[in-house]
Amino acid sequence: MRIVCPFCGERELGEFTYLGDAKPVRPEAGASEDEVFDYVYLRDNVAGETSEYWYHGGGCRTWLKVTRNTLTHEISSVEPAAGAGAAKVGA
């Protein structure tokens, strides 16, 4: 599996770090316990095409949104997603 970084070109997998599914959105402060529980613990765990966040730590150090098929590892698109990791983990 190689990822074509929009800034650096095609790079080997070892340069990237995986965060996970890009779909869940961190709930607003004051969200209900159910919403927070859902965000932190429950996953669609898609078998097929899904979008996810990867960090190009071995290159441009940019967050990327990668659309990838979990059944085949085929990657269909890679887009910049600046700040995605911080927004997701609340850093």
Place this chain on the structure above:
Amino acid sequence: MKYSIFSLARAALSGHKNWQRTWRDATPKDRYDVVIIGGGGHGLATAWFLASEYGIKNVAVLEKGWIGSGNAGRNTTIIRSNYGLPGNTGFYELSMKLWERMEQDLNYNAMVSQRGVINLYHSDAQRDAYARRGNTMRINGIDAELLDLAAVRKMIPFLNFDNARFPVQGGLLQRRGGTARHDAVVWGYAHAASALGVDIIQNCEVTGFVRDANGKVTGVETSRGKIGAGKVGMAVAGSSSRVAAMAGLRLPIESHVLQAFVSEAIKPLIPGVITFGAGHFYVSQSDKGGLVFGGDIDGYNSYAQRGNMPVMEDVCEGGMALMPMIGRVRLLRQWGGIMDMSMDGSPIIDKTPVDGLYINAGWCYGGFKATPGSGFVFAHLLARDVLHEEAARFRLDRFRTGAMIDEKGQGAQPNLH
């Protein structure tokens, strides 16, 4: 048929031409008291314990491929009970005790070999953590020995003790740990369960659940037709989310790929199971002579049953750091299996919010050693509708209540467990 030295001698005298099938390849009936989805080790063990311990013999095990074709046939065959947290410690020891009597129980040679598992430590902090885990094991009646450097040198002298970055300082040894022949475990449970009347149905993929007006699960739709069930238990490892989704459930699980490796066969070298504490590398030697080893999961969601190069490199680097002489051994095979990684790294055995549907999942990459224990407590749950006391903490709702069992302390990031 019953296996013994006499059956072996009889078969040998007739040129091994008259062995009978060890289990029945059944065709589905219309209805069973319990239907188990998943013909891996856990599903077959559950069926056997239901029939042998709980007297429920009208049971079917449905397998979409052939039995043992998933993780039961893809693991590195290690058995151990060296867990530190309440909930895990007792459960894995229950499982270890069942390993110790499995071959007698099943009348099947599963090649259970208690050749010892040693976890090496490479720093003072790691020694303290291992001492604590060893103490936890000992006060729970489990064998554990903290070895110093001299004792490890005596036991496995071929390690690279003087690695400048990760010098070996000692290890935590569980002598009762070891390995078992993974395929034989599957066949053994199939053999014994089938003999008690359990139907093992292969090439039978579950495509949906049959529900009554109240939403209760009353059966399954399969590629071989509809099958009615009093209760349905799922033990499908990496496919847990997909099967649960058919019942409208979302799980605290992600599916990840874990690779395993085997080298060409060499003369006896590795006495037991050795794990490298400064990276993630574990190795044992099969009875055929191949070195069987593995390391981390790849780290991204996958259902592909194959991994990528960075983890292969990382695993091989771990091996080289620990025992540089294996660098001249050639890699024979490499493969991947799909792990049901839970949000705290510990398993889930519970009723689901859907009436009539029971779940056995979330074994991460440690399910093989749990096979007999998992089958036993899951059978208990299916038969009695209450969790077995040794599995009482493996609840599905612990992620909501906060009663997590996070052995590694990584939080809700499954690719790091």
